[in-house]
Amino acid sequence: MSAIEVQRDAAVARVWLSRPEQHNALAPEMASELTTLLHELAHDATVRVVVLGGRGPSFCAGADIAALKASGTLSLEQNLAEAQRLGRMFAALADFPKPVVGRIHGNVFGGGVGLVCATDIPVAADDSRFGLTEVRLGILPALISAYVIRRLGDRSARELMLTGERIDAATALRLHLVQHVCPFPELDARVDERVHALLCGAPAAQGRIKTLLELYADSTWEEYRAALPRVLAEVRSGAEAQEGLAAFFEKRKPSWQRESR
Secondary structure: OOOEEEEEEOOEEEEEEOOHHHOOOEOHHHHHHHHHHHHHHHOOOOOOEEEEEEOOOOOEOOEOHHHHHHHOOOOHHHHHHHHHHHHHHHHHHHOOOOOEEEEEOOEEEOHHHHHHHHOOEEEEEOOOEEEOHHHHHOOOOOOOHHHHHHHHHHHHHHHHHHHOOEEEHHHHHHOOOOOEEEOHHHHHHHHHHHHHHHHOOOHHHHHHHHHHHHHHHHOOHHHHHHHHHHHHHHHHOOHHHHHHHHHHHOOOOOHHHHHOO
C-alpha cells in the first residue's frame, strides 16, 4: 500500500502523506515515494500548485520510530545512505519549481517541521503543535536545519533546536514558521483560498520568483543586484508578460487564469 496519495483537481495536485496510524512518520519508503512524485509533478505542465497535507490526526510526527531504532544497528555507510535518501526528499520539496501550500494540523515534530519549512505557504489549524524534539533523543535536526534556519532565522531556530520544546500554532505564527492559522474546521477553505490566489498569478513568473529567492539566498548583495536587470529584461520580453499586459489593457483575464479553472 502506498504511503503517498495524490489527487488531481484541475491545475492543483493535492499530495497526502498517508500513514495515518503512524501519524505520517517519515519512513524510508515514504521519503522515496514523495521524492519521485515531486519530480513527476515538477515536470507535469498541467500542474500549477501543489498542496501537501497529512491523512489522519497529524500532518507529520517526524521520524519513523522503527527506522530510528534500526539506525542504531546500521553501519556509518548505511546510515549515510538513509540520510541521503531523506535529504533528497526535503530538497525535492524545497526546490520544487511551482508554489507549494502546506495543509498543517495536529502533531508536527522533527522532520514534519522540516516539511513545513520547505513549503512556500504553510497554513496551519489552531490544533497544531510543533517541535524540533530531536535533541531530547540525543540526535539533532541536521537534514532540516537549512530549511528551518531559512524560515525562522538563527535566533528563533537556535532556541527551538537546543531546547526541543514544543510550541502551539499561535507561537508558530509569531515566529513565522507558518503563514496563516485558522480553526481546524476552516482549514480546507483557508488552504483553497491561498490556492486560488496563487492560480491568479502567472506560472512562469512564479517559477522565476522562486528562482530569484534562491539567488538572493546564494549570492552576495552586489551579485544579486547585478543580476536583476537581466532577469527583468528576460521576463518582460517573454510571451507570458506580453499576454499579461495585453489582458490588462484589454480588460480581460489572462490565459493562465482561464486555463486553471
